Amino acid sequence: MVHSKTDKYSVILPTYNERKNLPVITWLLNKTFTQHNLEWEIIIVDDASPDGTQVVAKQLIGVYGGDKILLKPRAGKLGLGTAYVHGLKYVTGNFVIIMDADFSHHPKFIADFIALQKAHDYDIVTGTRYAGDGGVYGWDLKRKLVSRGANLFATVMLQPGVSDLTGSFRLYKKPVLDKVIATTESKGYTFQMEMMVRARALGYSVGEVPISFVDRLYGESKLGGDEIVEYAKGVLGLWVKV
Numbered sequence: 467m468v469h470s471k472t473d474k475y476s477v478i479l480p481t482y483n484e485r486k487n488l489p490v491i492t493w494l495l496n497k498t499f500t501q502h503n504l505e506w507e508i509i510i511v512d513d514a515s516p517d518g519t520q521v522v523a524k525q526l527i528g529v530y531g532g533d534k535i536l537l538k539p540r541a542g543k544l545g546l547g548t549a550y551v552h553g554l555k556y557v558t559g560n561f562v563i564i565m566d567a568d569f570s571h572h573p574k575f576i577a578d579f580i581a582l583q584k585a586h587d588y589d590i591v592t593g594t595r596y597a598g599d600g601g602v603y604g605w606d607l608k609r610k611l612v613s614r615g616a617n618l619f620a621t622v623m624l625q626p627g628v629s630d631l632t633g634s635f636r637l638y639k640k641p642v643l644d645k646v647i648a649t650t651e652s653k654g655y656t657f658q659m660e661m662m663v664r665a666r667a668l669g670y671s672v673g674e675v676p677i678s679f680v681d682r683l684y685g686e687s688k689l690g691g692d693e694i695v696e697y698a699k700g701v702l703g704l705w706v707k708v
């Protein structure tokens with residue numbers, strides 16, 4: 467890959483009770499970026515996790531340095547969407563990667579994201595579980611149906627032309643993320659879908675990389691029934707507006 471000397475990749479990592487996952491995901495991110503000779507930083511947005519995630523984050527700052535690992539905590543569990551908004555304030559790179567901290571999003575795919583972005587000068591590259599070799603592993607049937615249903619519903623209603631609307635493994639040009647995030651209203655899991663629909667409505671180009679999404683080993687998902695209702699409302703709201 468050919469990189470401009472000034473390119474820097476900032477990873478926003480939202481965490482809630484990810485004490486066991488954080489050291490390994492950080493190690494893998496460091497490995498990926500170092501292998502490809504890329505400038506990087508990780509911004510950990512932890513929402514006062516009771517499991518001691520922040521203690522671990524501070525240890526990682528000690529290991530990798532305060533220029534590589536930034537801990538930007540919040541006082542309570544304020545949701546995934548606003549965690550990205552918060553993290554973005556501290557980004558110093560010209561590209562931003564958002565991903566989960568629980569290995570459902572493997573850092574090895576980041577090299578593919580970056581190569582595809584460079585090849586087409588895409589504004590956004592998104593991982594997709596629902597095209598090419600992409601897939602989901604470890605989810606029960608109910609969770610698979612919820613995810614498929616959520617994607618199908620938004621695809622039919624809003625037709626944004628992107629195969630995975632609810633996934634949250636994405637690479638953005640920093641100014642593009644600033645613009646799209648400023649127009650997005652959702653706070654929780656609906657955020658990803660709204661971001662993509664808004665981005666397409668603003669005319670931004672989107673590339674897709676098939677990813678295998680593997681369910682977490684440690685801890686549990688924070689997706690609940692009320693998030694599903696919020697999502698349906700979000701799709702209908704956008705259907706009226708966009």
Ligand SMILES: Nc1nc2c(ncn2[C@@H]2O[C@H](COP(=O)(O)OP(=O)(O)O[C@H]3O[C@H](CO)[C@@H](O)[C@H](O)[C@@H]3O)[C@@H](O)[C@H]2O)c(=O)[nH]1
Pocket residue numbers: 479480481482483484511512513543544545546549565566567568570613632633634635655658682686687688689
């Ligand atoms: N700071 C913060 N982080 C949070 C919060 N809720 C979740 N997280 C963090 O956000 C990431 C995803 O949360 P999970 O709870 O593991 O989500 P999931 O059920 O595996 O859902 C995945 O699939 C969804 C559907 O495709 C995605 O929408 C979602 O982003 C994620 O990729 C994890 O790193 C988790 O610690 C929150 O309120 N605040």
Ligand SMILES: [Mg+2]
Pocket residue numbers: 566568570682687
């Ligand atoms: Mg998860």
